[in-house]
Amino acid sequence: MATYAIGDIQGCLREFDGLLEKINFSADDELWLAGDLINRGPQSLQLLRRVKALSSQCQIVLGNHDLHFLAILFGGHKASGKDTFEELLQAPDVYEIGHWLREQKLVHHDQDHILVHAGIPRFWASTQAFAYAEEVEAVIGQREGITLSAGEVSYKEFFAKMYGNEPPRWDESLNGMDRLRIITNYFTRMRYVDAACTMNFAEKGSVENAPNGFMPWFEQAPIPSKARQEQPDRSEKILFGHWASLNGITHSPRHIALDTGCVWGRTLTAYCLETGEITRQPAY
Ligand SMILES: [Mn+2]
Numbered sequence: 001m002a003t004y005a006i007g008d009i010q011g012c013l014r015e016f017d018g019l020l021e022k023i024n025f026s027a028d029d030e031l032w033l034a035g036d037l038i039n040r041g042p043q044s045l046q047l048l049r050r051v052k053a054l055s056s057q058c059q060i061v062l063g064n065h066d067l068h069f070l071a072i073l074f075g076g077h078k079a080s081g082k083d084t085f086e087e088l089l090q091a092p093d094v095y096e097i098g099h100w101l102r103e104q105k106l107v108h109h110d111q112d113h114i115l116v117h118a119g120i121p122r123f124w125a126s127t128q129a130f131a132y133a134e135e136v137e138a139v140i141g142q143r144e145g146i147t148l149s150a151g152e153v154s155y156k157e158f159f160a161k162m163y164g165n166e167p168p169r170w171d172e173s174l175n176g177m178d179r180l181r182i183i184t185n186y187f188t189r190m191r192y193v194d195a196a197c198t199m200n201f202a203e204k205g206s207v208e209n210a211p212n213g214f215m216p217w218f219e220q221a222p223i224p225s226k227a228r229q230e231q232p233d234r235s236e237k238i239l240f241g242h243w244a245s246l247n248g249i250t251h252s253p254r255h256i257a258l259d260t261g262c263v264w265g266r267t268l269t270a271y272c273l274e275t276g277e278i279t280r281q282p283a284y
Pocket of ligand 1: 064
């Protein structure tokens with residue numbers, strides 16, 4: 001039995017199949033998928049059908065592209081010219097797929113590993129991060145037709161109001177949609193942060209191109225605070241995608257970058273949690 005974490009697939013079904021063949025993926029094995037299963041690539045519908053059929057062997061965290069699809073399906077937003085999932089939106093099973101997708105997580109973990117699409121802010125202890133992820137998961141995964149208490153956000157309202165770069169940084173006193181949006185942005189969109197953990201959404205380039213005053217989220221030192229001093233620094237490895245221009249390199253053994261730009265003609269990467277072995281499938 002082995003567990004493999006796989007980076008951003010983005011509708012590249014042929015490479016996904018090729019990678020599973022390379023790792024000899026069997027009925028005893030498990031996949032941890034780092035999100036952005038769809039969009040930009042050619043076969044988003046077929047990829048989601050394949051992953052859904054494998055879902056008893058998959059742990060899935062949602063990426064910004066997956067949430068974008070859900071925001072179109074449930075939040076009244078329109079696809080943009082760059083989106084490549086029109087076939088998915090027109091499919092007879094699109095709502096079945098969408099409801100299944102919104103039951104997936106933002107953060108998954110075991111004893112030694114954390115899976116997330118973009119990253120975990122350094123000033124959140126792991127247990128805090130898991131609790132914040134659950135706040136959002138409880139909203140987006142709501143059962144249809146449940147009665148909400150006053151002030152509670154429905155999943156449709158979440159997807160309608162999900163977009164935006166505000167608030168710019170975390171504050172424990174945030175509530176409602178502002179709180180849900182910034183938690184979601186940290187887990188699914190973060191790349192560069194400043195010392196106060198304000199996110200920079202404009203820059204997507206390599207580490208050498210960090211904007212002035214910003215650093216990659218995984219290089220930021222933990223911010224000392226009373227809460228932090230009571231928490232030891234994280235011991236888990238963080239497995240993440242989202243940042244193709246890192247090309248798998250973080251210079252930190254505890255931060256495993258899985259997005260190696262398959263949809264941009266590079267490779268799809270699998271990381272074996274038990275052995276640390278990396279397998280790559282070149283784009284066709
Ligand atoms: Mn992404």
